[in-house]
Amino acid sequence: MRYISTTVLCLKYINIFTMSLDDFNFKGQYDSESDSLLKEFYIPALSESVLYKRIAGYFSSNSLAIAARGISDFVSNGGSIQLIANVVLSEDDQDTIKRAILQKEQEILFELETMDDALKKGHLRLLAWLLKNERLEIKIAKMNNGLEHQKIGIFEDANENIVLFNGSDNETINGWLHNHESFHVFCSWIDDFTRHLEPDIISFQKLWDNERDRVTVYDVSDAFKEGLIKSAPSNDAEFETLSNEMYHKLREEYSKESDENIASSSSKKLYPFQSNAIEEFKSNNYRHFYEMATGTGKTFTSVHALKELVENVLNSFTVILVPLIDLQEQWIVELENAGFSDIQIIGGPRSPSDWEYIFNQNLLDYIEGEVSNIIYVAVYDSFFSKLAAKMKNIDNLFIIVDEAHNLSTNQLQKMPSNATYRLGLSATPEKHDEIESMSILNYFLSEDQTPFKYTIEDAINAGFLSRYYYYPIFTFLEDDEFSRYTDYSKRIAVLQNLEPIDKEALKIALRERSLIIKKAEHKTIKLKEMISSNDYDFSNSVVYCGQGKYGDTDQSLIDVVTKAFGNEDYIVSTYTSNTENRHIVLEKFKQGFYDVLVAIKCFDEGIDVPQLDKIYIMSSDRLLRQTVQRRGRVLRVCKETGKQFAHIYDMIVLPSQNYGDLNSAHTLIQNEMYRVNEYNRLAENCSENSVNVSKFIKDNYSLDLSLDTISENEMEDLIHEYC
DSSP states (O other): OOOOOHHHHHHHHHHHHHOOGGGSOOOSEEETTTSOIIIIIIHHHHHTOSEEEEEESSBOTHHHHHTHHHHHHHHHTTOEEEEEEOSEEEHHHHHHHHHHHHTTTSOOOOOGGGHHHHHHHOHHHHHHHHHHTTSEEEEEEEESSSOOOOEEEEEEOTTOOEEEEEESOOBSHHHHHTSOOEEEEEETTTSOIIIIIHHHHHHHHHHHTTOOSSEEEEEHHHHHHTTOOEEEOSSHHHHHHHHHHHHHHHHHHHHTTSTTSSOOSTTSOOOHHHHHHHHHHHHTTSEEEEEEOTTSOHHHHHHHHHHHHHHHSSOEEEEEEESSHHHHHHHHHHHHHTTOOSOEEESSTTSOTTHHHHHHHHHHHHHTTSOSEEEEEEEHHHIIIIIGGGGTTOTTEEEEETTGGGOOHHHHHHSOTTOSEEEEEOSOOOOSSHHHHHHHHHHHSOTTOOOEEEOHHHHHHHTSBOEEEEEEEEEEOOHHHHHHHHHHHHHHHHHHTSSSOOHHHHHHHHHHHHHHHHTOHHHHHHHHHHHHSTTOOOTTEEEEOOOSBOTTSSSBHHHHHHHTTTTTTOOEEEESTTOTTHHHHHHHHHTTSOSEEEEOGGGSSSOOOTTOOEEEESOOOSOHHHHHHHHHHHOBOOTTTTOOEEEEEEEEEEOOTTOOOHHHHHHHHHHHHHHHHHHHTTSTTHHHHHHHHHHHHHHHHOOOOOGGGOOHHHHHHHHHHHO
């Protein structure tokens, strides 16, 4: 038996005491286009670590060879690796791992001082050495449907400093050297540990311990016994090609449940109501507005409407507008599934820096007849700031606007008036201002034309959306909060009676009064009680939170709500417009790594998570649109999980126990009951809620309000009267 030399043992202690991870000035993000991922990050981090935890969608032992210096120091430090990979491994790696498992008791004659040369000559020998010397432990993650495709790495040094990276790169030679990859880096001595590092660390441990519902994790020996390991090509370039193919296959799996869940792959057929929508679009000279409930296939139907136009109109230039980057990706998937290719992108991370040059070239080719059909998918902001002015002289222009209710008055004025063909999409085109709502519809519809409607009630009855239970949860304003609410109510009454009405002042007063309700402190107190109680399950849920500060503190409300889960066994992430890599957070939530997403408004529209079965509402607008959108998020049918019912928990804000102004108290109750009525009318427990809520309101506020007897029109009248 040969032993590690004294020199190497000394090197281990020199490394520990002279350098550590916090001595490096790691960047917050690395991008292979401008950074050397290997030299600037991977090797330095390995060199000073004693533990490397890695979730790699794909692993190949050749990644060990290209990091020779880092691995040598890592082993010198006494380092060990915990690796979770998916089921695809090269045949060479499979053979090496099998031999290491079978021959684990045998000693390996491998001299550590010559490791660099050995690495360069044979990465398979290093793989065997690491396995047999118990420096590398491999587990295989098999998803119930799809592939484990996360990429997280966690380095820890002897001083317990932690560096965590989360991004696109696999543990392969191409991942570290050749592909265009990027990832974000968080350091325990710089970044907020609870917010930026702890969720991924806990996620890794739960996966390592096989505590996830949608993923089963096997020791590599058991994975071989179960016949789970699949062979990848031994050629590294082919391996990376397979990686990309498998990723797109996984994305297609998700897209089968994607925006509109009913149908998103070319193999699926249109439902009769979707075919009717397309026929109406054609018969109205390719102009329409689809007012279809979330989950009923707006995107899928619209893509097939586009196919009809392309097949029947000689030339067309299509621009699809989306309010969010998340929706942009979903549209691209739907278009690709329908057979469209060469889809151009404006806005978002995938938008080319030379988009203007490309657009001008495409437009020239279109005008000169070199190409007959062009498709752009553009984010609102980018379109109106960069592209709208270039639309004026395009023949056969087709404009599709997703979530069209988001169009502002200013944006609507910039919409191209020369668009021959137009299609607007929204589950609820209602806006606060009825004139604005009509202006949006009028842009898309011909005279006397009405929108095509398919309601949430239609979808539930037809089985396209799941049935649900609704749970109103009573919370109360503090005395000082209700006093401020009363003051604003009186101010609003005065402003409404002015002639002429000061619309801006009225708008501000209404907004400020609404914020008192959205930020009511008792909501957070109630949430904490619910989290610590055994009566509520927050796994696989979204908590809708308000914006701004919490009470009189400097803490943001969303941070307070997120931290409320800290003492319980829930892994939580925020999901807001400021959340970095939102798509990664969303994918991790879909895979079950996050139990709870604390979201603000950007989770209202277009986000596709069929697995979601619970929402907790702490903040709401009074618009019908928001109730429809949020209900649509949680009602999507999910065959994979066998979801039978969804559950909606809604915090209802009522006047303080010592309310003095009866009119203000009734105004607040009426406003809240409008939302309660809308959620409750289609709920499985509708009758029970009606009795309980009506009794509580009558007993405590002397207001006789039966939810069973209030129609939608009556509620609309009430809301206009009191607001």
